[in-house]
Amino acid sequence: MQESPPRQRGTPRAMDAPPPLRYISYMQSGTEARIDALLAGLNEPQRCAVTHTDGPILILAGPGSGKTRVVTHRAAHLALTVARPWQILAITFTNKAAREMRDRIDNLGVGEGMTVSTFHAFCARTLRMYADRAGLQRNFTILDRDDRRKMLKQAIERIDLSTANWTPARAEHLVSHAKNEMCSAADFEARADDWRQQQFAKIYRAYEALQRENNTLDFDDLLMVMADLLRRDEELRAELESRYPYVLIDEYQDTNAAQYAIAELLTHERKNLCATGDPDQSIYGWRGADIGNILRFEEDFPDAAVVFLEQNYRSTRYILEAADALIAGNTNRKHKTLWTDNDQGRKVRVLEFEDGREEADAVAKDINRRIRAGDSPSEIAVLYRINSLSRGVEEALIREGVAYQIARGVEFYNRKEVKDVLAYLRVLVNPADEIALTRIISTPPRGIGATTVERLLQRAGELGITAADFILGEHDVTPLGRSATKVRDFGALLRNLAKALDLTPPEALKHVILHSGLQAMYAAAGEMDNQPLANLDELISAASTFSQERPESTLVDWLEHAALVSDVDSVAGGGGPVTLMTLHAAKGLEFESVYVIALEHGLLPFSREDEEADDEEERRLCFVAMTRAKEHLTLTGARYRMLRGATRRTTRSPFLDELPDSAIESAGRERKRSRRVGTAPTGALPPDIAEWSIGTLVEHPTEGLGQVMSMTRGGKRTLVDVAFKAGSRKTFALEFADLRRVDFDDVG
DNA sequence: AATATTCCCGTTTTT
DNA sequence: CGGGAATATT
Numbered sequence: 001m002q003e004s005p006p007r008q009r010g011t012p013r014a015m016d017a018p019p020p021l022r023y024i025s026y027m028q029s030g031t032e033a034r035i036d037a038l039l040a041g042l043n044e045p046q047r048c049a050v051t052h053t054d055g056p057i058l059i060l061a062g063p064g065s066g067k068t069r070v071v072t073h074r075a076a077h078l079a080l081t082v083a084r085p086w087q088i089l090a091i092t093f094t095n096k097a098a099r100e101m102r103d104r105i106d107n108l109g110v111g112e113g114m115t116v117s118t119f120h121a122f123c124a125r126t127l128r129m130y131a132d133r134a135g136l137q138r139n140f141t142i143l144d145r146d147d148r149r150k151m152l153k154q155a156i157e158r159i160d161l162s163t164a165n166w167t168p169a170r171a172e173h174l175v176s177h178a179k180n181e182m183c184s185a186a187d188f189e190a191r192a193d194d195w196r197q198q199q200f201a202k203i204y205r206a207y208e209a210l211q212r213e214n215n216t217l218d219f220d221d222l223l224m225v226m227a228d229l230l231r232r233d234e235e236l237r238a239e240l241e242s243r244y245p246y247v248l249i250d251e252y253q254d255t256n257a258a259q260y261a262i263a264e265l266l267t268h269e270r271k272n273l274c275a276t277g278d279p280d281q282s283i284y285g286w287r288g289a290d291i292g293n294i295l296r297f298e299e300d301f302p303d304a305a306v307v308f309l310e311q312n313y314r315s316t317r318y319i320l321e322a323a324d325a326l327i328a329g330n331t332n333r334k335h336k337t338l339w340t341d342n343d344q345g346r347k348v349r350v351l352e353f354e355d356g357r358e359e360a361d362a363v364a365k366d367i368n369r370r371i372r373a374g375d376s377p378s379e380i381a382v383l384y385r386i387n388s389l390s391r392g393v394e395e396a397l398i399r400e401g402v403a404y405q406i407a408r409g410v411e412f413y414n415r416k417e418v419k420d421v422l423a424y425l426r427v428l429v430n431p432a433d434e435i436a437l438t439r440i441i442s443t444p445p446r447g448i449g450a451t452t453v454e455r456l457l458q459r460a461g462e463l464g465i466t467a468a469d470f471i472l473g474e475h476d477v478t479p480l481g482r483s484a485t486k487v488r489d490f491g492a493l494l495r496n497l498a499k500a501l502d503l504t505p506p507e508a509l510k511h512v513i514l515h516s517g518l519q520a521m522y523a524a525a526g527e528m529d530n531q532p533l534a535n536l537d538e539l540i541s542a543a544s545t546f547s548q549e550r551p552e553s554t555l556v557d558w559l560e561h562a563a564l565v566s567d568v569d570s571v572a573g574g575g576g577p578v579t580l581m582t583l584h585a586a587k588g589l590e591f592e593s594v595y596v597i598a599l600e601h602g603l604l605p606f607s608r609e610d611e612e613a614d615d616e617e618e619r620r621l622c623f624v625a626m627t628r629a630k631e632h633l634t635l636t637g638a639r640y641r642m643l644r645g646a647t648r649r650t651t652r653s654p655f656l657d658e659l660p661d662s663a664i665e666s667a668g669r670e671r672k673r674s675r676r677v678g679t680a681p682t683g684a685l686p687p688d689i690a691e692w693s694i695g696t697l698v699e700h701p702t703e704g705l706g707q708v709m710s711m712t713r714g715g716k717r718t719l720v721d722v723a724f725k726a727g728s729r730k731t732f733a734l735e736f737a738d739l740r741r742v743d744f745d746d747v748g
Numbered sequence: 749a750a751t752a753t754t755c756c757c758g759t760t761t762t763t
Numbered sequence: 764c765g766g767g768a769a770t771a772t773t
Contacts, residue, residue, distance in 0.1 A: 094762040120763045219763045449749045584760050645764040
């Protein structure tokens with residue numbers, strides 16, 4: 001998380017009322033020159049977005065349109081005119097985005113004191129600060145996905161439901177979904193209208209109870225509880241709004257109901273909400289993101305300024321044309337007219353192969369060829385829909401001798417050794433955290449097994465205390481049977497480790513790693529694999545960095561940081577190798593050369609028999625992938641694909657048929673006879689007749705710009721008569737014609 | 749209580 | 764096919 005400390009020297013305390021906004025808008029000398037510098041080199045809509053100050057504004061930013069630049073310059077502009085830096089709150093989804101934004105604002109030299117944070121980090125920090133008002137204990141710990149599953153499993157067992165019908169994964173999905181909608185267990189129970197939902201309501205309720213007993217929150221709780229608190233506590237809501245009169249939310253298309261509520265509540269009076277995003281890049285619907293939030297913005301915030309950033313600075317014309325044609329197939333969107341001044345470039349290649357191996361070989365060879373020709377490996381990426389597709393490419397790259405990295409393979413903080421240490425710290429900070437306790441009680445193995453743990457938990461339950469309190473409190477351990485002394489020894493160990501609570505995060509880590517026995521355990525295994533110990537060292541240095549950046553931070557702060565950060569900052573260098581990653585992971589990145597593989601029906605667009613696919617989201621995903629490419633874009637597929645050990649015949653991705661002939665060059669499988677938009681096998685694309693009328697401006701690949709002179713609606717098709725600027729006049733069947741609507745949307 | 753074995757199941761995953 | 768988790772050994 002890139003947050004500023006809550007208070008900066010020389011600035012008012014966090015909760016002091018800010019000076020009246022108009023009063024501080026008097027500019028200091030030199031400010032005008034700095035504003036000019038901020039605006040230099042911006043295009044017209046970008047400038048609009050940057051100089052807008054009060055009231056709601058929606059910045060619809062196409063891919064490669066310089067959004068981050070606009071957002072950072074806008075924040076800087078606010079700080080130079082109507083606001084003080086510490087009155088600005090910028091919220092992102094990822095830590096990476098937060099860091100980037102903070103760095104770039106810092107470089108502009110006016111960001112001192114600004115709060116730049118992820119949604120989750122902001123909520124966690126605020127909830128801890130106002131724990132009493134939120135009905136929480138200040139030392140709550142944050143559950144990750146694995147922990148949450150374990151706890152759900154306990155919940156299911158506790159209410160004696162068979163886990164066969166209720167897998168923790170299934171329950172997790174439902175709980176997460178409910179929380180994203182801000183639906184508590186009680187709410188869910190109230191509206192459960194069949195037996196199955198009632199069963200689930202019981203699980204949810206039991207899970208809530210367990211969380212309370214363990215003094216934990218899961219990721220979704222951070223948002224839901226925060227939204228709920230802001231709703232209930234008007235005084236606090238108003239306090240936060242006056243603390244942060246200017247709020248900026250990035251990637252707004254990815255907000256869920258809880259995040260939407262938070263955004264709305266934080267800006268309830270002043271409406272100083274700046275939302276940036278792109279509905280066409282909404283790819284997290286399955287995680288609860290509601291694309292409707294951004295599409296409804298103008299209704300939710302009447303009088304909102306709307307700025308379209310449509311000029312693309314990233315990709316060649318061919319790439320942009322292909323991507324734009326694809327996304328035009330969606331109906332649930334805000335129409336943008338993407339354009340670029342960049343060169344036409346090379347056509348998008350569509351290559352089809354016999355099988356996955358051939359495909360992977362060809363991709364690897366092509367990558368090798370590029371690198372030999374002098375291209376930088378770090379500017380090359382291979383993208384795929386599902387992780388299991390990486391294997392074939394990896395093997396092919398190895399055969400070719402090309403170095404690669406997989407983005408977000410095993411996340412650092414998810415490694416066993418890291419979670420082990422964190423579990424120790426969690427128990428020290430929050431003894432009620434039973435998930436962490438049961439993890440460390442036999443890590444390293446100390447002769448305490450499942451049955452002993454069972455008895456321990458039962459005995460603690462009888463006494464009405466937590467298991468950790470029982471162990472720490474030197475209670476009578478005889479009811480635990482044979483392993484009683486082992487438990488007593490473990491209690492002594494915990495008391496020794498508790499010294500870590502008075503140390504700085506890195507020192508606490510060192511203390512725990514050494515005295516818990518983890519050091520010895522991993523050293524013994526070190527003959528085979530010394531990675532764990534190296535990772536622990538890295539963990540310590542990450543904690544040191546954290547401590548240096550925030551000298552006043554406590555162990556609780558660092559644990560929170562660790563829970564909300566998925567990866568330590570790797571040295572991002574230009575000299576890195578070829579990158580392999582999922583389409584989702586590629587969002588926000590760009591590469592000179594991009595290969596998107598496995599464009600096959602069922603894989604991209606992804607679908608499963610039992611679940612209905614969201615083809616529009618899949619199309620957005622493909623759009624996101626294509627628009628990562630700056631110079632070269634290659635789309636590949638295979639006639640036969642081995643998946644989960646079985647080889648199957650594939651069907652060409654319907655998305656390929658939606659790309660305009662003019663922008664692609666194909667090789668491989670025979671093309672389908674008709675590849676026109678209107679007859680794409682998805683059936684998703686009968687042109688929206690309502691969007692066409694006499695006078696509509698159109699573009700044709702060979703004829704150029706034109707205007708609809710008349711329309712005739714026949715039985716099955718609609719004929720349009722178009723007069724072209726070049727002088728010609730032609731009649732087309734709208735369903736089959738390669739006509740594109742040209743729009744001139746109002747800007748700002 | 750710790751280790752070997754089978755068996756089961758399978759998207760994407762910012763936090 | 765391959766990883767994780769429930770189950771069978773020692």
